[in-house]
Amino acid sequence: MASASLAMYDFCEPVRQANDALWRIIRDDLTKAGFSAPSKLDRSSRYDALWRREDLVFAQTCGYPYIKQLRGHVRLVGVPIYRFPGGNGIDRASLVIVRDADGIGGIEDLRNRRVAVNDPxxxxxxxLLRALIAPQAIAGRFFSKVSFTGGHLMSLADVLAGHADVAAIDSVTFGLLAAHSPDALKGVKVLMQTPAGPGLPIISRKDATDAEVSVVRESLSRIATQPAYAAIREPLGLVGFEVPDQAAYDALTELEDFALRRGYPVIN
Structure with missing residues (x-):
């Protein structure tokens, strides 16, 4: 049995339909080349449940779990490039959002505010938020309260509802909301961007062969560049695909080290 997922941004119907179309192309290319591939994307499992499965064909993970838990245990297939603000090639910043009505004008105005974090x-x-805040922290503290919400959409909802004052939102998530559900962003503004680092990588199981990975890379490169696939790219905001060296993700470790050197190991 083989598994595949695109759960990270799969939260609205136009994106789901485009993800399905993208996967059908990759699936058919793999099948034609003699490799096993599931007929459909897995939408029944938790977003991170497939990352270390021995039958994983295709999934998108987060860069921080990649450097902390997955590197060396999975294969890096490549990184999609998106058109949304906050990105430069494969590198992406997060968008620090606050309520429009709160009068927050800069980073110092966030001191002793409540922050919503999607996941530790x-x-x-x-x-990325930790690296932004670290130089401002005093004795390892900056915020008055930290709440873990379970997802960027929940962090956004907490800010809008007044349960938190600030959150760092994935800039692709924000861009997809702006494109497909702009009403969801009414009442918040982007205060600033965080430092940037490589975005969400596509991965496969550790023992995926070079030939299999090459098929997936070729499929994604074709989808990301050829005019025939514009209808798939547009809902996703997809404008490119790159295969970086694994060392590119060391930039995320460097941001972690930057915060540690400044005595800010965790969001506080």
């Missing part, structure tokens, strides 16, 4: 293992919601 998130690069976009935690690691």
């Amino acid at each position: 293992m998130s690069n976009s919601g935690m690691n």
